[in-house]
Amino acid sequence: MYDAIYPGELWLDTAGNPIQAHGGSVLYHEGVYYWYGENKEKTDGKNGIWHWGVRMYRSHDLCNWEDLGVIIPPEADDPDSPLHPHSMMDRPHIIYNKETKKWVCWVKVMFPDDSQRSTVLVADDLTGPYTKVRQNLRPLGMNAGDFDLAVAPDGKAYYYFERVHSETICADLTVDYTDVTGYYSTHFPHSGPPYVREATAHFVRHGKHYLLTSGTTGYLPNPSELAIADTWHGPYRVLGDPHPTDDSHTSFHSQVSSVFKVPNKKDLYIACADRWAPDCMHYPYEEYKKAFLKACNPCYESDGTEDMSYLTDGSRDTSKARYVWLPLRFEGEMAYIDWKDRWSPDDYE
DSSP states (O other): OOBBBTTTTTBTTSSOOBBOOOOEEEEEETTTEEEEEEEEEESSSSSOOOOOEEEEESSSSSSOOEEEEEOOOTTTOTTTTTTTTEEEEEEEEEEEEETHHHHHHHEEEETTTTEEEHHHHHHHHOOOOOOOEEEEEEEGGSSSSEEEEEEEEEEEEEEEEETTTTTTEEEEEETTSSSSEEEEEEOEEEEEETTTEEEEEEETTTEEEEEEESSSSSSOOOOOOOEEEESOOOOOOEOOOOOOOOOSSSSSOOOOEEEETTTSHHHHHHHHEEOOGGGTSSHHHHEEEEEEEEOOOOOOOOSSSOOOGGSSSSSOOOGOOOOEEEEEEEEEEEEEOOOOSSBBOOOOO
8 A cells, every 4th residue: 555656756547557558647536536548568679569558547545546447448359450569659639529418538649750630438327338439530631649638617628639740730620529610729839849739738726728738759757838828729838847856857757648637625726747768868868859859850950969869769668657746736827846855646736
């Protein structure tokens, strides 16, 4: 039994196995917390397996998690499926549709031609089984990368995603949450990686909308960026890096995948992050930033820095990735993420 959350440490489930819910999110349903994400238990960086489906856990205290198994299994017998283990499927997000009474899951899939498309699944129950209703979807005709889904109190839903290597998009979802309507807004335009914003996490506090994003450096971490707006579509105003005490400029060597507002707590928001590459914590951010500029921008003029292309090739044993869950601290409209070796949700009102 865990008595607290220990960011960056190996996190085991109640059966004693490493938790496999990467790029994940947390839901609160009928008095129970559910944590789901990419199951990377077979992803050693050498065997070609990118994922082994979507795995889910449940908890009553946010510290101890019971494995519910794989709720969206890999389709190992169909090499053309977006759910095939070699398919680069990641970052599942699940929302509930009160009108259709369906749980709707979107996943991102990267393809060898560098395109990124979406697959949408639905289920009658949170724990599945889930059925594909759309695949190879290019929302708004765009390559859609890392994303988040959000539902307004009136039931309208929104899809925040990275228009790959370009900008952030906020798009309205259809009534059934399985497609986009065509209405959208654009935010944070950049010339390309590592500056383009990805890993978008949306949350609302005191009527203000926040977007917490990462730069684009693959599995290697970089400074986060927080932005705020009065409405779902913005315009968003950049507030800065919420990790001001992190001298490594790597968001404590992690990438935030979602922000969870803990119900029944006065003001507890948890930034749920992955430490994808714990073996690379000794590399300074500026060095692999240069490596990424060189890898993604053919016109980039290197300053003679040592070739670090092996850091950007995506071949990584993500089965050993760790989790960095930390509470947000607010000062006015700004949110900060402070390092804590140990903390407990019970410490908050």
